[in-house]
Amino acid sequence: xxxxxxxxxxxxxxxxxxxxxxxxxxxxxxxxxxxxxxxxxxxxxxxxxxxxxxxxxxxxxxxxxxxxxxxxxxxxxxxxxxxxxxxxxxxxxxxxxxxxxxxxxxxxxxxxxxx
Amino acid sequence: xxxxxxxxxxxxxxxxxxxxxxxxxxxxxxxxxxxxxxxxxxxxxxxxxxxxxxxxxxxxxxxxxxxxxxxxxxxxxxxxxxxxxxxxxxxxxxxxxxxxxxxxxxxxxxxxxx
Numbered sequence: 001x002x003x004x005x006x007x008x009x010x011x012x013x014x015x016x017x018x019x020x021x022x023x024x025x026x027x028x029x030x031x032x033x034x035x036x037x038x039x040x041x042x043x044x045x046x047x048x049x050x051x052x053x054x055x056x057x058x059x060x061x062x063x064x065x066x067x068x069x070x071x072x073x074x075x076x077x078x079x080x081x082x083x084x085x086x087x088x089x090x091x092x093x094x095x096x097x098x099x100x101x102x103x104x105x106x107x108x109x110x111x112x113x114x115x
Numbered sequence: 116x117x118x119x120x121x122x123x124x125x126x127x128x129x130x131x132x133x134x135x136x137x138x139x140x141x142x143x144x145x146x147x148x149x150x151x152x153x154x155x156x157x158x159x160x161x162x163x164x165x166x167x168x169x170x171x172x173x174x175x176x177x178x179x180x181x182x183x184x185x186x187x188x189x190x191x192x193x194x195x196x197x198x199x200x201x202x203x204x205x206x207x208x209x210x211x212x213x214x215x216x217x218x219x220x221x222x223x224x225x226x227x228x229x
Contacts, residue, residue, distance in 0.1 A: 002157070032216045036217075036220075041223070042123075042222050042223070042226065043119070043205050043206075043207070043220030043221050043223050044158075044205075044218075044220050046217045046218075046219070047219065049217065051200070066120040070136075088138070089158070091217075102160055102163070102171070103160075103217070103218055105157055106157065107156070107157040113168050
């Protein structure tokens, strides 16, 4: 079962504009969320994270927003640059039990930033 | 350099071959993982090792056999694979299995089974 969902497989944005990538989750026990970025033929790399005690975390051009009541988070990239073109994965770690240590990933969203 | 090194980067093997994928990390992490990424599918967790002990086998067929001789090295032994096993195999490590600090991934091995 997909506990972390990214319903948009792709997003196309013009350079300089804002990119908004969305992620929904079903497990209310999740208390920490991460975004990963993946280029072709490479492994995912950590981008930004947010704890459930916050509703916003900002790092340069990247901001993650968390809406716990809606079980929704989003990654904003502004301004978008062609080098941001990659697949973005939303992820959440299991909070305990037999699956402690598992990082649940969404299916990813392919972002394309065009000039 | 991500700190997690996977070899080989690319591998083509026949269905009757035996091969091994290697993963190495020198980050001082305690946990290591094998993930599979097939086209148009989410990342699939295969195995979890914590302090060299396998703590999770996510219903992976026996034609995939992991080995973790120490906390810095992880292998995935492959034998009698099927064409549908062709995928990108990713190794990752983390400081702890709670995953709170995220994973560091290797660049992956692109496996093609012919």
